[in-house]
Amino acid sequence: MATDLHRSLSAARVTGLTKTFGDRRVIDDLHLDIAPGEFVALLGASGCGKSTLLRVLAGLDTEISGRVEVADRRAVAFQAPRLLPWKKVWRNVVLGLPGRPDRARAEAALAEVGLSHRSDVWPKVLSGGEAQRASLARALVREPDLLLLDEPFSALDALTRLTAQALVADLWTVHRCAVLLVTHDVEESVRLADRVLVMRDGVIAHEVVVDLPRPRDVADPRVVALRAELLAHLGVHS
Numbered sequence: 001m002a003t004d005l006h007r008s009l010s011a012a013r014v015t016g017l018t019k020t021f022g023d024r025r026v027i028d029d030l031h032l033d034i035a036p037g038e039f040v041a042l043l044g045a046s047g048c049g050k051s052t053l054l055r056v057l058a059g060l061d062t063e064i065s066g067r068v069e070v071a072d073r074r075a076v077a078f079q080a081p082r083l084l085p086w087k088k089v090w091r092n093v094v095l096g097l098p099g100r101p102d103r104a105r106a107e108a109a110l111a112e113v114g115l116s117h118r119s120d121v122w123p124k125v126l127s128g129g130e131a132q133r134a135s136l137a138r139a140l141v142r143e144p145d146l147l148l149l150d151e152p153f154s155a156l157d158a159l160t161r162l163t164a165q166a167l168v169a170d171l172w173t174v175h176r177c178a179v180l181l182v183t184h185d186v187e188e189s190v191r192l193a194d195r196v197l198v199m200r201d202g203v204i205a206h207e208v209v210v211d212l213p214r215p216r217d218v219a220d221p222r223v224v225a226l227r228a229e230l231l232a233h234l235g236v237h238s
């Protein structure tokens with residue numbers, strides 16, 4: 001059952017979630033609570049069910065058992081930006097919002113991600129990093145209480161990825177929405193999140209709290225130690 005949270009102390013609350021594909025249990029009695037404004041990262045081996053969990057929280061998969069309560073306003077950005085090629089960038093940003101396409105609203109969101117100059121172009125003109133920023137603008141324009149990010153930076157080159165991570169950190173500081181970031185990048189999770197979850201066998205197997213001031217330096221010994229701890233949870237021992 002999926003319901004919306006009202007006046008709640010959580011941005012998302014999952015109780016006893018189970019999701020099967022055929023006779024395979026991909027998520028198995030999973031529990032998760034995300035506080036309003038909390039930044040949570042989700043790590044786990046490929047195929048462990050991270051994207052499935054995110055899709056359930058996004059309301060894109062409702063064939064589940066268990067209880068899933070999610071903030072009314074939520075938005076998703078995927079690994080591939082998924083912009084409609086036949087609509088200009090600004091129209092993509094406000095696509096699906098009720099009422100007439102509101103250009104001023106699109107422009108404001110594009111300005112936030114540093115893409116004002118790309119508002120009136122076709123998506124094919126954008127670089128990978130720009131397309132991902134447009135996708136973020138499309139999520140932000142919905143003023144979400146819960147922002148779901150599914151490996152949003154993984155297709156970007158290393159430099160662009162660092163810039164995009166810094167942008168997300170800045171946007172989160174301003175908007176203070178709860179974030180669930182699915183990622184394969186352990187360093188990214190420690191740089192950005194308040195709490196890092198490691199998923200295995202359909203449940204949250206480990207949880208690491210990152211109680212460090214921001215911005216975080218990847219060379220900081222405390223960051224290095226947390227990174228090693230998470231890698232060990234993932235079965236990688238240095």
Ligand SMILES: Nc1ncnc2c1ncn2[C@@H]1O[C@H](COP(=O)(O)OP(=O)(O)OP(=O)(O)O)[C@@H](O)[C@H]1O
Nearest residue numbers: 021022026044045046047048049050051052053184
């Ligand atoms: N629509 C579907 N039908 C059948 N099986 C599916 C479907 N979607 C996902 N699965 C299976 O569920 C398991 C979990 O998939 P999911 O995409 O959630 O993993 P993931 O942890 O996000 O992986 P990755 O890190 O590689 O993206 C995989 O074994 C996948 O093959």
